[in-house]
Amino acid sequence: xxxxxxxxxxxxxxxxxxxxxxxxxxxxxxxxxxxxxxxxxxxxxxxxxxxxxxxxxxxxxxxxxxxxxxxxxxxxxxxxxxxxxxxxxxxxxxxxxxxxxxxxxxxxxxxxxxxxxxxxxxxxxxxxxxxxxxxxxxxxxxxxxxxxxxxxxxxxxxxxxxxxxxxxxxxxxxxxxxxxxxxxxxxxxxxxxxxxxxxxxxxxxxxxxxxxxxxxxxxxxxxxxxxxxxxxxxxxxxxxxxxxxxxxxxxxxxxxxxxxxxxxxxxxxxxxxxxxxxxxxxxxxxxxxxxxxxxxxxxxxxxxxxxxxxxxxxxxxxxxxxxxxxxxxxxxxxxxxxxxxxxxxxxxxxxxxxxxxxxxxxxxxxxxxxxxxxxxxxxxxxxxxxxxxxxxxxxxxxxxxxxxxxxxxxxxxxxxxxxxxxxxxxxxxxxxxxxxxxxxxxxxxxxxxxxxxxxxxxxxxxxxxxxxxxxxxxxxxxxxxxxxxxxxxxxxxxxxxxxxxxxxxxxxxxxxxxxxxxxxxxxxxxxxxxxxxxxxxxxxxxxxxxxxxxxxxxxxxxxxxxxxxxxxxxxxxxxxxxxxxxxxxxxxxxxxxxxxxxxxxxxx
Amino acid sequence: xxxxxxxxxxxxxxxxxxxxxxxxxxxxxxxxxxxxxxxxxxxxxxxxxxxxxxxxxxxxxxxxxxxxxxxxxxxxxxxxxxxxxxxxxxxxxxxxxxxxxxxxxxxxxxxxxxxxxxxxxxxxxxxxxxxxxxxxxxxxxxxxxxxxxxxxxxxxxxxxxxxxxxxxxxxxxxxxxxxxxxxxxxxxxxxxxxxxxxxxxxxxxxxxxxxxxxxxxxxxxxxxxxxxxxxxxxxxxxxxxxxxxxxxxxxxxxxxxxxxxxxxxxxxxxxxxxxxxxxxxxxxxxxxxxxxxxxxxxxxxxxxxxxxxxxxxxxxxxxxxxxxxxxxxxxxxxxxxxxxxxxxxxxxxxxxxxxxxxxxxxxxxxxxxxxxxxxxxxxxxxxxxxxxxxxxxx
Numbered sequence: 001x002x003x004x005x006x007x008x009x010x011x012x013x014x015x016x017x018x019x020x021x022x023x024x025x026x027x028x029x030x031x032x033x034x035x036x037x038x039x040x041x042x043x044x045x046x047x048x049x050x051x052x053x054x055x056x057x058x059x060x061x062x063x064x065x066x067x068x069x070x071x072x073x074x075x076x077x078x079x080x081x082x083x084x085x086x087x088x089x090x091x092x093x094x095x096x097x098x099x100x101x102x103x104x105x106x107x108x109x110x111x112x113x114x115x116x117x118x119x120x121x122x123x124x125x126x127x128x129x130x131x132x133x134x135x136x137x138x139x140x141x142x143x144x145x146x147x148x149x150x151x152x153x154x155x156x157x158x159x160x161x162x163x164x165x166x167x168x169x170x171x172x173x174x175x176x177x178x179x180x181x182x183x184x185x186x187x188x189x190x191x192x193x194x195x196x197x198x199x200x201x202x203x204x205x206x207x208x209x210x211x212x213x214x215x216x217x218x219x220x221x222x223x224x225x226x227x228x229x230x231x232x233x234x235x236x237x238x239x240x241x242x243x244x245x246x247x248x249x250x251x252x253x254x255x256x257x258x259x260x261x262x263x264x265x266x267x268x269x270x271x272x273x274x275x276x277x278x279x280x281x282x283x284x285x286x287x288x289x290x291x292x293x294x295x296x297x298x299x300x301x302x303x304x305x306x307x308x309x310x311x312x313x314x315x316x317x318x319x320x321x322x323x324x325x326x327x328x329x330x331x332x333x334x335x336x337x338x339x340x341x342x343x344x345x346x347x348x349x350x351x352x353x354x355x356x357x358x359x360x361x362x363x364x365x366x367x368x369x370x371x372x373x374x375x376x377x378x379x380x381x382x383x384x385x386x387x388x389x390x391x392x393x394x395x396x397x398x399x400x401x402x403x404x405x406x407x408x409x410x411x412x413x414x415x416x417x418x419x420x421x422x423x424x425x426x427x428x429x430x431x432x433x434x435x436x437x438x439x440x441x442x443x444x445x446x447x448x449x450x451x452x453x454x455x456x457x458x459x460x461x462x463x464x465x466x467x468x469x470x471x472x473x474x475x476x477x478x479x480x481x482x483x484x485x486x487x488x489x490x491x492x493x494x495x496x497x498x499x500x501x502x503x504x505x506x507x508x509x510x511x512x513x514x515x516x517x518x519x520x521x522x523x524x525x526x527x528x529x530x531x532x533x534x535x536x537x538x539x540x541x542x543x544x545x546x547x548x549x550x551x552x553x554x555x556x557x558x559x560x561x562x563x564x565x566x567x568x569x570x571x572x573x574x575x576x577x578x579x580x581x582x583x584x585x586x587x588x589x590x591x592x593x594x595x596x597x598x599x600x601x602x603x604x
Numbered sequence: 605x606x607x608x609x610x611x612x613x614x615x616x617x618x619x620x621x622x623x624x625x626x627x628x629x630x631x632x633x634x635x636x637x638x639x640x641x642x643x644x645x646x647x648x649x650x651x652x653x654x655x656x657x658x659x660x661x662x663x664x665x666x667x668x669x670x671x672x673x674x675x676x677x678x679x680x681x682x683x684x685x686x687x688x689x690x691x692x693x694x695x696x697x698x699x700x701x702x703x704x705x706x707x708x709x710x711x712x713x714x715x716x717x718x719x720x721x722x723x724x725x726x727x728x729x730x731x732x733x734x735x736x737x738x739x740x741x742x743x744x745x746x747x748x749x750x751x752x753x754x755x756x757x758x759x760x761x762x763x764x765x766x767x768x769x770x771x772x773x774x775x776x777x778x779x780x781x782x783x784x785x786x787x788x789x790x791x792x793x794x795x796x797x798x799x800x801x802x803x804x805x806x807x808x809x810x811x812x813x814x815x816x817x818x819x820x821x822x823x824x825x826x827x828x829x830x831x832x833x834x835x836x837x838x839x840x841x842x843x844x845x846x847x848x849x850x851x852x853x854x855x856x857x858x859x860x861x862x863x864x865x866x867x868x869x870x871x872x873x874x875x876x877x878x879x880x881x882x883x884x885x886x887x888x889x890x891x892x893x894x895x896x897x898x899x900x901x902x903x904x905x906x907x908x909x910x911x912x913x914x915x916x917x918x919x920x921x922x923x924x925x926x927x928x929x930x931x932x933x934x935x936x937x938x939x940x941x942x943x944x945x946x947x948x949x950x951x952x953x954x955x956x957x958x959x960x961x962x963x964x965x966x967x968x969x970x971x972x973x974x975x976x977x978x979x980x981x982x983x984x985x986x987x988x989x990x991x992x993x994x995x996x997x998x
Contacts (some may be wrong), residue, residue, distance in 0.1 A: 265873050270875050271878070445624075559911055
């Protein structure tokens, strides 16, 4: 999991590459390096964030170069293991994102031929392998070298004998081409070069490309030239700025009154009592669906679990949610079931693999993602965009609520098709959807109350989150948010499961956050709170604003507004996000870049 | 030349709307007041804007992140002590002569150009005003400023200070001295400069509008709608009548039988009708809904508002996210309104309803009533008194 960049143009390559790397930092930030073709090939690397590299970087001349920001997989975090890696003759430099599965064998062969390795990484193999195949043309050498590699990769290579050229290739890891005026870019994602150009060419799996400052050539897996058109990117780089908020995560939490609106923008009509998707999605849903498999990882997985509850409730169709990394090896594939892949970035490696598995088995498939043009949107039968705008904070916030809402709209649509939902019921749901923005605003307004609760739990040993029904996956997400940014140990449990084990962990230093909605299991969760309190922990209840009973049972109460049990999951999610944020902030954690984590995980 | 725009203030007299956004972000014809100021400044040839922000700064910075063709720098005033203190925050960005203006006054580009062109070292924009008593009234001798009297009780002159100045960077020394003595208003600094016998030239502004009270939004909205260009996108069904300058945003649907008389602006993603009437000088924000048989006249409806069937809304302001139930009616007419212990007589005013309120069906609101943000009003109520924020009327 890393970010890579290549540049050939007219500007000072070192400045451009540093600028691009800053935009890629969310993909990894434990070390970074750049390589510039000056009078010869010059490399500079540093451990730590990009600003560390920028501070110590000597001035290079030259307008062709490559760069890398690393999130370690093979080999520890050291200068030696940082990219770019050089070939033995010091003429070829390579940056790599991915994993080379047969690198030990390749390394042994190369060692026998006399190549010297300086790092512990798998990536260094590529540099030597390219040199081994080099006969005066870099793209041919890269092509031949990659043929010997098993695994997945996106790479960019440069060679001092061909000083204006950069060569890129990808397989199962992202790489896009940015086409500018007298300058061209190769990068892990579009935001990297969006400051310089908004014209993009997508590279497909197995393809190689060559860019100079003048032109771009693409070759397919048989090394035949391919013609491909440019796409224009409409969003703006400034969408990805903090706007006075102290962290991206906080800004993104506060974006939610707008992002919830964006999900149903153009998709629901109050007067026509209708939910509409694009044609491909409509066609996919019209044909009989008898079951649904949702595949996802991390926060998207929890959004999917909430979605499972919504879809089953509204359509009566069985929904099975599986972790992508499990489904791809162990899941069942039935042609009659619809496979929905949920991924914010559209590049999550495990989810892409699961999606490909489903496709190969002949399942209909649908992707829910935030990034148009991502690999997931290109390989699936149909896709629905969450329309949330770029999310920079590593902890997903606004995309979590948007994913849930897309699943909710899907549930409504399928419910209509299956005649489970009538026009009036749909109208009520549409009105409830329109209330969501204000319900989220009301939660955001309680930020100070939430901060007070955060102060009470910031020094705890562990925090447990409990809930029933739809609130169970919300408990899991609440716990995930807390642990990933505040490094506090946290777990979510189905409230009824506590007594089957987790009870043993309860002490007075383990506060329990109970999510309480006034549904059919209200009395049960109240009873669960009683059981918890009897064992010493303080209970923080998250309850709706008309619940007058709850104060008698819980030690503290945080309120959310609700007029629909199904959709109260959105304000509750926002509340839990703010709680995690405040705890992390009080503990002085690096909120936008939590240790050991990266935004989109493109390794297995 | 650089411009400093003061946008840190809260605007207490504009509550309930300013409880969730700074005064400068109040919408006029679906654009924040501050955007008019930015536009005018940009068109008059200013190449860099320094915005002094404070109260709810994120709302401003987020909105203007895509603003183009002029460089924008933000500086933060942590405590809103006064205009001179606010200006002082911009010091590090200013090396030469600059202009300073307030983010909550709408000003035209010609007036700013004239101010910039004026040869004098110090210049001020002034304007004739029908109610000078709530402003700083200026006294001149051969176009040179002699005195400013703040909020005079009796009528002493018709020309007032717009608070827009062209100043040399040396002003920061004067400001430092005065703020250290506890004088935080820019007018006090100007008075001291007059005392030092420096000449402050006056330039008359063409158009200048100030927002002090909520109902000023209606007057300014009316004025600005007259200049707004008409443009129609979205879906207009058969059987819709539109007259005059009507502007309809992207993705908005206007259903059959609607009758719209401009000037009217309707934002993006709205659903209007069928059979709704929208009459002149009305602005409707984004994502709003107007249900069948409702009439809206001379009003400002902000974003995310839902207006249910058979409602009558006139000379009113409805805040973001508010839901107005069926058969709502506001009476618009003569009234006296109390704001911050001042009594204001008004010829014609409807209801002023804050953000995220929930008004159930069949509610009647009397003229000039202010309902705070996030209030709930039960059905069949007649509202005769102001309702403070977060209240419930059973």
